[in-house]
Amino acid sequence: MIRKLTDQDHDQVLAFLSEEPSINLFIIGDLEAFGYSSEFQEIWAEFDEQNTIKTVLLRYHQSFIPYAKGEFDTSGFVSIMKKYNQPIFLSGKSDIVAKFEAFDDLILGKKQVTFFAECLTDEFLSVNDNDVKIKKASLEDIDQIIELRRSIEEFHMRSDARDILVQAMESNTARTYYTDEDGVITSCVSTAAENSLSAMIVGVCTRKEYRRKGLATAIMQKLFQDVLEEGKTLCLFYDNPEAGRIYKRLGFKDIGMWTMHR
Template identity: 45%
Template structure:
């Protein structure tokens, strides 16, 4: 049986998703931010007797399914998604999303699969590391940081904006650490997004191009990760570049699967 979920189901929902806070980063964060009654968001659950075994979250036009089991009611979830008009996005762990993708024959204008990694502690001791040049990004530095990130080839088309920085700071859903050198040049930064009470996503790890290969981004990441672990959160990230993956793994990140993102154009 599939039905809409309400606040009364919250305990069952969290029991399903909380044992994998990295894998369910977006679901947990959206529930904490918007609950079960917001117009922009809905959640459905599949039950076997009184046990919740799978959920489907809609945030705006993005749908994320999750199930611990190897099977769930794929046809039922597909029918729910098809009840919503217009273009939509389907994202989630590849093994959960893959059978759903087979139900949609629409044109896609993005279909990507990324490595998904998580970290619960750094792989080495950083107690003696000097982080005096690492600071949290301040509002008067937003534009400088965005300009630095857009100077990095892989971020040139990134959706960075001052408005997003302000919103994340206001809602406590993201933070950015920066590193300045002795000449006061911003040489690296690393950020979180989608922070919730249990997990957070690492994004926008980059080095000012003239200052690459000096370990600056690693220092930013060490400080950011260390501070986040002190709050009890699990960290996760996407990557598609094996070289970047090796850097993250040296820090202590481990691959936990693949994340699929597909945008469908219903014409």
């Protein structure tokens, strides 16, 4: 049986998701921040005969994230997703997303597969010895952050990226640290989907003319230290082997593959 969840289901769904807190940080973070009754967010679950959750599907704006343990009623969830505008933005563990990809009538966005890594320790972090001045962004900095991200070839920016960043900063589910020169942001690193257990590192970017100066690395060290000191696990995606080597030097370890259709 699949049904939409309400506040009364929170303890049960959180217990289900917390068995893999890093993999489920987006769902956990969105539920903690926006609950079960907002216009832009909904969550459904499939229950077994013992009324135990076996699968969940979160909708956040145009994006869907499924999570399951074992087999589940994929066609039932596809029927729900098809009620919304297509193409569908879908992301999750690669083996789970693959089950949705088998449905030809579900129009999905462009596919990207990345490594999923997590960091549990700050023992590999070094002190910022380049005297780089790092600042924390406010709402006034959002347009510059979006402009910088749009200038990065590898980034796939959604049309509603600014609205989502504003909402995330206002709800304290995201933060951005940056460096600047003469009031212009030169490099920045952000978190997303921050919750009581974990935080995702996103948007690591530097203007072309300021690269290879160690700016992004210095920002990451500061951001990682602050988040880890709050008792949270750090997670990130990467598909660039060179970036992967940098992250692993900072203490990250691969824990799986993640597929995004956007």
